Amino acid sequence: MTTDSSTYHRRVAAEKRSAIIEAATRLFLEASYDGISLARIAEEAGVSKATLFKQFPTKAVLFEAIVTESWNVDDKDVQPQPGDLRAGLTAIGHRYAALLTRPGMAGLFRIVIAELPRFPELGETQFQLGKMPYFDSVRRYLEAENAAGTARLDDSVMAATQFLGMISNYVFWPRMLLLNWNPKAADTQNAVEEAVVTMLARYGVANGD
Structure with missing residues (x-):
């Protein structure tokens, strides 16, 4: 894999991560932490469920990322x-x-x-x-x-x-x-x-x- 390719994939992954965190924060606030599924967050963020689960296998892990960010x-x-x-x-x-x-x-x-x-x-x-x-x-x-x-x-x-x-x-x-x-x-x-x-x-x- 070339350097340019690696840089591109890292940038895309970072953009998807940011979209997931933003979508989760918005949905948790609009509804509730308990009432929102990871599948719903993936849909709102415009990413596949596989992509979301790869980065955030549970809501707890996702919330930790929200806090840290x-x-x-x-x-x-x-x-x-x-x-x-x-x-x-x-x-x-x-x-x-x-x-x-x-x-x-x-x-x-x-x-x-x-x-x-x-x-x-x-x-x-x-x-x-x-x-x-x-x-x-x-x-x-x-x-x-x-x-x-x-x-x-x-x-x-x-x-x-x-x-x-x-x-x-x-x-x-x-x-x-x-x-x-x-x-x-x-x-x-x-x-x-x-x-x-x-x-x-x-x-x-x-x-x-």
Whole structure:
């Protein structure tokens, strides 16, 4: 098989995978996780059942892919260098706000919340594959700042919770109840900046301290 042929097949496979994930997310939200079959998802995605089952043999595996895709960011493993707490938190805060306002993120949470009583494993998947890896990246950054002497904190888990919570409480969670919640870019930026200022006041170390 030539290189061009391999590249083509990989691209087609990626396109089909994306179509399946998009179709599944839409159908789960419109109907229910339990009420939608893999065959129906294949039809909606415009792929054969064989193609879908090859990539996603069960709905659980497909949902894991949806969660992983939704929380994936290109630079998730690229943390700001410690030494400038304001700049680092600002970069992380804006990246988090952009992640939470991605198309489909609110829908993903609605699926989990709606189906949680019958399928608690969906919540576990969302927590372990989506939220926790991202949360841990922020916690590690704060620990690096603490080690560098630019932040003073005893509990990095609490600090990360506070920072991300200040942002999500304005940017994201109102969407769960208010379908038209769509703050302006300037308001979102202000929410991030205020969260950074609060963190600096609580955990920042001034030069010479």
